[in-house]
Amino acid sequence: MLAMPAEAGKEDGTFTIALGSPVDVVDIYAAPAPETAMTTSAVFNPLVAFDTRSNEYVGVIAESWSQIDDSTTEFKIKPDLTFQDGSALDAEDVVYTLNFISDPEVKFRLKSRYASFAGAEKVDDLTVRVKTRGPYPLLMARMIGIPIYPSDTHSKLGADHGTWGRAPIGSGPYKVVKFDESTGIVMERWDDYKLGPLPDFKRVVFKPILDSQTQMAEMMVGSIDALVAKSPDQVAALTSNPDFVADAIEDMFFHYIYLDAVGRSGIEAFKDVRVRQAVFHAIDRDTIRKSIVSGGTEAADMARLCFPFQFGCPDGGQPQNYDPEKARALLADAGYADGFDVQLSTWGLSRPITEAVAGYLRAVGIRASVDGLTAGAYRKKQVEGGLQALVSNYSYGGLPDTGSVLDFFFSSPDRDYFGNPRLFELTKEANSTLDQEKRNAMFREALDIVQDEAYILPITKDPVVLVHNKDVSVNTEARGNILFAQFSFLESYNEVPPILGWAD
Numbered sequence: 285m286l287a288m289p290a291e292a293g294k295e296d297g298t299f300t301i302a303l304g305s306p307v308d309v310v311d312i313y314a315a316p317a318p319e320t321a322m323t324t325s326a327v328f329n330p331l332v333a334f335d336t337r338s339n340e341y342v343g344v345i346a347e348s349w350s351q352i353d354d355s356t357t358e359f360k361i362k363p364d365l366t367f368q369d370g371s372a373l374d375a376e377d378v379v380y381t382l383n384f385i386s387d388p389e390v391k392f393r394l395k396s397r398y399a400s401f402a403g404a405e406k407v408d409d410l411t412v413r414v415k416t417r418g419p420y421p422l423l424m425a426r427m428i429g430i431p432i433y434p435s436d437t438h439s440k441l442g443a444d445h446g447t448w449g450r451a452p453i454g455s456g457p458y459k460v461v462k463f464d465e466s467t468g469i470v471m472e473r474w475d476d477y478k479l480g481p482l483p484d485f486k487r488v489v490f491k492p493i494l495d496s497q498t499q500m501a502e503m504m505v506g507s508i509d510a511l512v513a514k515s516p517d518q519v520a521a522l523t524s525n526p527d528f529v530a531d532a533i534e535d536m537f538f539h540y541i542y543l544d545a546v547g548r549s550g551i552e553a554f555k556d557v558r559v560r561q562a563v564f565h566a567i568d569r570d571t572i573r574k575s576i577v578s579g580g581t582e583a584a585d586m587a588r589l590c591f592p593f594q595f596g597c598p599d600g601g602q603p604q605n606y607d608p609e610k611a612r613a614l615l616a617d618a619g620y621a622d623g624f625d626v627q628l629s630t631w632g633l634s635r636p637i638t639e640a641v642a643g644y645l646r647a648v649g650i651r652a653s654v655d656g657l658t659a660g661a662y663r664k665k666q667v668e669g670g671l672q673a674l675v676s677n678y679s680y681g682g683l684p685d686t687g688s689v690l691d692f693f694f695s696s697p698d699r700d701y702f703g704n705p706r707l708f709e710l711t712k713e714a715n716s717t718l719d720q721e722k723r724n725a726m727f728r729e730a731l732d733i734v735q736d737e738a739y740i741l742p743i744t745k746d747p748v749v750l751v752h753n754k755d756v757s758v759n760t761e762a763r764g765n766i767l768f769a770q771f772s773f774l775e776s777y778n779e780v781p782p783i784l785g786w787a788d
Contacts, residue, residue: 300510303468309452315393326457355419357413357423361374367454379435420716437453455477511751512749545739573585596727627672642654671701694707
């Protein structure tokens, strides 16, 4: 087994980044999480990626693609590709991977993401046909997040496929040379990488350091080159030292609040649209974004539940602005001049934002308390109809399609705290037609309803803020060009400059 290399930074080409959580396996199927996505994207490639400069899908492993019929898409594979062990990367590997993730007998977390896949078949060595269960307009978006595995090596694991990510073999710019849950992951640059320019770093070390203060201390002594900031205070503390720089990398992650508009939880006030509007007018989203969110000062306001570069995200839109006087007037008009009690449920990363929201609501007379939950407790309470109001977060996971977020909110009765059947109709129709113009119109109608009826308020984007030493260069212009996973620091497809490199 190789020893952990010295963390010498630019002198020997080693880049060391702190992980906020340990990575169980470098396998996004087996262990979906932001840290897994970051490591996976360094080792593997998908068939396609998405270029936000042109708002188009671009080939990675795939050279081209065409629609055969409403439920069949044909992909042509680039010739002469190989995996890191020297084996050929061809149609057999693509077919194997797609059939593996769509096999109902194969179990892993978030398997529902691939429920619309019906499998794949090989046409010839460089041609694959992907089948879906009816028209599936999210197919290309999903393909971005599907790393292709070598069929011969992965298939040998059988029921033990969960161990694959400890010694994975991919076609990406880095190969894993050491894996240890406790001490971290060491990757070395694969100099035979063919799908883009070689990244600057000869070696990358992903070092799990769970405590923020410990991460900062290790930055100060030079044990790590970069960390993902968790708060504006952490950014300010580190960047007060001229040796450290912070860069915000726009991510497809945001915080929101929704209210029980149908009274599933027993609360009556939110059945009145005026009360819902009052709640949203009471929240100072701009201050929350700038004072609580790392990188919030660089993040633009969020008008919709989608990002402008995504397919189907309508332009325009204006959420309820911060206006506490209007909030008080709407409450009085609705018969709640003396306010009412409400419990704001939350979990995970949205807790600080929930505390701020509670303060703003109390300022207009709504007696808000915070109900902090674990992920499991939140989900149980949601399914049982116990959420009076929820402050939470959503990640598109790199999917450049508005249909994803509508599917999240308006396709399951478990999440229906809105009671508006038209939203469910629009979501179902938009996610089952291949006509993009029709989809765009349905997305606009749905998101206009969400806004006008004050069902969901997007509070703030939450960009990734990378704090790094001055020897590291961050190409923030490239950060959104190619989207594969929630963190894509090491992507370098199609001659797009890598996001990270050494500073001159």
